Amino acid sequence: MVDLPLNALRAFAVVYAEGGVRAGARRLGIAHSSVSRHLAELDGWLGRRLVQEKAGRRGLILSAQGEALGRALVLGFGEIERVAQALRDGRAANSVVLSTSPSVAARWLLPRMAAFEAERPRIELSVHVDQRLEDLRSGDVDLGLRIGKGDWPELRCEPLMDDELYPVMSPEYWNKAGRPKKLEQLANLRLLHDRDPNASWELWRRERGPETLATRKGPTFASSDLVLRAAVLGQGVALARHRLARADVESNVLARPFGDVSVKLGTSYWIVLPKHAQVRPAAMTVMAWLKAQARE
Numbered sequence: 001m002v003d004l005p006l007n008a009l010r011a012f013a014v015v016y017a018e019g020g021v022r023a024g025a026r027r028l029g030i031a032h033s034s035v036s037r038h039l040a041e042l043d044g045w046l047g048r049r050l051v052q053e054k055a056g057r058r059g060l061i062l063s064a065q066g067e068a069l070g071r072a073l074v075l076g077f078g079e080i081e082r083v084a085q086a087l088r089d090g091r092a093a094n095s096v097v098l099s100t101s102p103s104v105a106a107r108w109l110l111p112r113m114a115a116f117e118a119e120r121p122r123i124e125l126s127v128h129v130d131q132r133l134e135d136l137r138s139g140d141v142d143l144g145l146r147i148g149k150g151d152w153p154e155l156r157c158e159p160l161m162d163d164e165l166y167p168v169m170s171p172e173y174w175n176k177a178g179r180p181k182k183l184e185q186l187a188n189l190r191l192l193h194d195r196d197p198n199a200s201w202e203l204w205r206r207e208r209g210p211e212t213l214a215t216r217k218g219p220t221f222a223s224s225d226l227v228l229r230a231a232v233l234g235q236g237v238a239l240a241r242h243r244l245a246r247a248d249v250e251s252n253v254l255a256r257p258f259g260d261v262s263v264k265l266g267t268s269y270w271i272v273l274p275k276h277a278q279v280r281p282a283a284m285t286v287m288a289w290l291k292a293q294a295r296e
Contacts, residue, residue: 011038016070099128100145103224107244142283144272161294163268168254173234190236191218194227
């Protein structure tokens, strides 16, 4: 598959099926000369001529090797087209696949899914958990929800929500640590880290202090969800994204012992779409719902 001249093979298959170079060019929507170049490339790659003459009942006369390759290509491409079309048709018009990170899925999206299903019972919304952006170009995903700066050049990015950072810890850990209330006391606490570069303790130290905060000490967790779970279990103090920690804070599972002090992050959550793909109506409905949830 790596070495095959696929464009040239496709051109030859169409020429074979249409019975001539000019007819094949019309079918492909390209210039006659471009098809001729593809055939010449294929001859060079194979080391033999496939077309003997450009005359005859079919508009061209093929060598025995050309006839064999033409039949095989038409059958092969026909089967590929059949399977691909079946896969496309198997996707229901009301089915939407949304891709997002594990933390956003667990802490922001899933708690709202029941409300979405009640409001839009005809739309089947599936959640695909993946940190990568490449999955949005695979064709299997309609839209994504991502955290970051929104500067992904290969994607269409629409702002969804802002965010802010603040320290959180469990009430048990707060009591055990002597009920700290001043930011200077952060230097005496066990810091919990995640791998989010836009939510680091170093960023907090620069913005809010204290200067003596040892930002490299403490365990690191793979996601924002895990670092918040570690904080709930009393393992230390986490630097929380408000959008992800809000439910735990409001239910007093996590405490904000330093009051309303925070670091504003600006727009941090984005709806992302394949840049040149057409958005299906069902996916547009999901986008509108996401924006309504963000406003609330």
